[in-house]
Amino acid sequence: MALLIESxxxxxxxxxxxxxxxxxxxxxxxxxxxxxxxxxxxxHYDTAQCVAVCPIDCISKDPNHEENEAQLLAKFTRMHG
Incomplete structure (x- = not known):
């Protein structure tokens, strides 16, 4: 699942x-x-780096882009070979 930065x-x-x-x-x-x-x-990492550094915790899972770990890894492979 992609992440989303909240308002x-x-x-x-x-x-x-x-x-x-x-x-x-x-x-x-x-x-x-x-x-x-x-x-x-x-x-790349074990945890989402943007979530780890966000000081106000405004990054969440994007319900409009649900993906499991295998799909995320496949996307990574397509982008980075």
């Missing part, structure tokens, strides 16, 4: 540089996660 994001810029897939970018008002690039850090 209470304070634009602290902690998450963007931590994303190994470059899935996070500044949107019109808050940071956003591209679900096509988000693997929840599967293939």
């Amino acid at each position: 209470d994001c304070i634009n602290c810029d902690m998450c963007d540089p931590e994303c190994p897939n470059e899935a996070i970018s500044l949107g019109d008002e808050i940071y956003e996660i591209d679900p096509d690039k988000c693997t929840e850090c599967v293939g």
Whole structure:
């Protein structure tokens, strides 16, 4: 399942540089996660790095992009070979 940055994001810029897939970018008002690039850090780390560094815990699972670990790993493999 891709992750989602919720509306209470304070634009602290902690998450963007931590994303190994470059899935996070500044949107019109808050940071956003591209679900096509988000693997929840599967293939890179044991935990999602954006969630680990978010000071206000505003990153959650995106219910509109449900994926299991095998699907996330397959996405990682497609992106990184």
